[in-house]
Amino acid sequence: MAKWTPSAKIPYSAGVPETLTLTNLLDDAAMISIEHQLHLADVVGDHNWNVDLRQQRFTFDKEDHSITCSRFHLLGSAAPGPGSWLWAWANPSGFPDELTALSATLRDFGQRYNIAELASAEVPFDTLPGSPAEPHHAASILIEAAKAVTGQWTSYSGDAGGGTRVAFLVEHPAFRLPPPEPARVMRVIQQALTDMWLTDHRRALHGYAVRRGLGATFNADHTKLALTGPGFEATAAFDELGRVADINATLSSTHGA
Incomplete structure (x- = not known):
């Protein structure tokens, strides 16, 4: 376990x-x-x-x-x-x-x-x-x-x-979850940020990416987190309180948006 x-x-x-x-x-x-x-x-x-x-x-x-x-x-x-x-x-x-x-x-x-x-x-x-x-x-x-x-x-x-x-x-x-699908990944992230009681957005988002087998890399000052996966690239920007302020994502046409 x-x-x-x-x-x-x-x-x-x-x-x-x-x-x-x-x-x-x-x-x-x-x-x-x-x-x-x-x-x-x-x-x-x-x-x-x-x-x-x-x-x-x-x-x-x-x-x-x-x-x-x-x-x-x-x-x-x-x-x-x-x-x-x-x-x-x-x-x-x-x-x-x-x-x-x-x-x-x-x-x-x-x-x-x-x-x-x-x-x-x-x-x-x-x-x-x-x-x-x-x-x-x-x-x-x-x-x-x-x-x-x-x-x-x-x-x-x-x-x-x-x-x-x-x-x-x-x-x-x-x-058991199927392989990550870009549109579902974005839905999950957006729903969590909107509906869930989160204290540490960085921890939550990075932890999800790791557990889901996505690439996850912070920039030097941890104000941005780059996420990558099959047919999927996104960058999350954090505000001064560590909350997700913006997410820009690109989904490949082969996976749908």
Whole structure:
């Protein structure tokens, strides 16, 4: 299982001691997570989902066939009553160890790096970035952190009744990303910059490029980042606060715009 390592840091912080934080993890996950979720939507389309935790079976049921996950992991649940997230490893319901083991690795990771949101059994919504009020928003934050730590990038969050959201990481060969396609890459970047809560744009953009197998080179003062890939060239310029101020991209006609 792939985990966060110092090599995942962006070059301008290389060699500088870093205290890893929840916001670092959210920046690391943001863009590659969006692309996986877009791909999941492409694969499952209109569907119903069904899970049997005791039998350890998770399916996406489509009109003409079902997709049964080759493996899935129960992360936890976000409940509106207490206004908190409960990690699966701490759930008293006694779910099979195989389903909760990954959440336990997140606990251990949180203890190692002093990230309370991962190490604590229960996490109040108002202690999370942005103090989300809705269970699905709170769940999404901890799902993203889990992805960055584990390297498992496809998630599913469903209604468990009473407003509670239950969250999983799901695996299937069909959920693996195809080779990067220029127009999809640009959509992912633009969507993340518009919709995601990002703290460090440089880290997020560079990390996405590296994880996606794109070329990524900063200029001398790290005010620009050049991205390259098959049929794709782009330069991102950063403002004085480190935010992406502008992206100029060229997509080849063979890949579409």
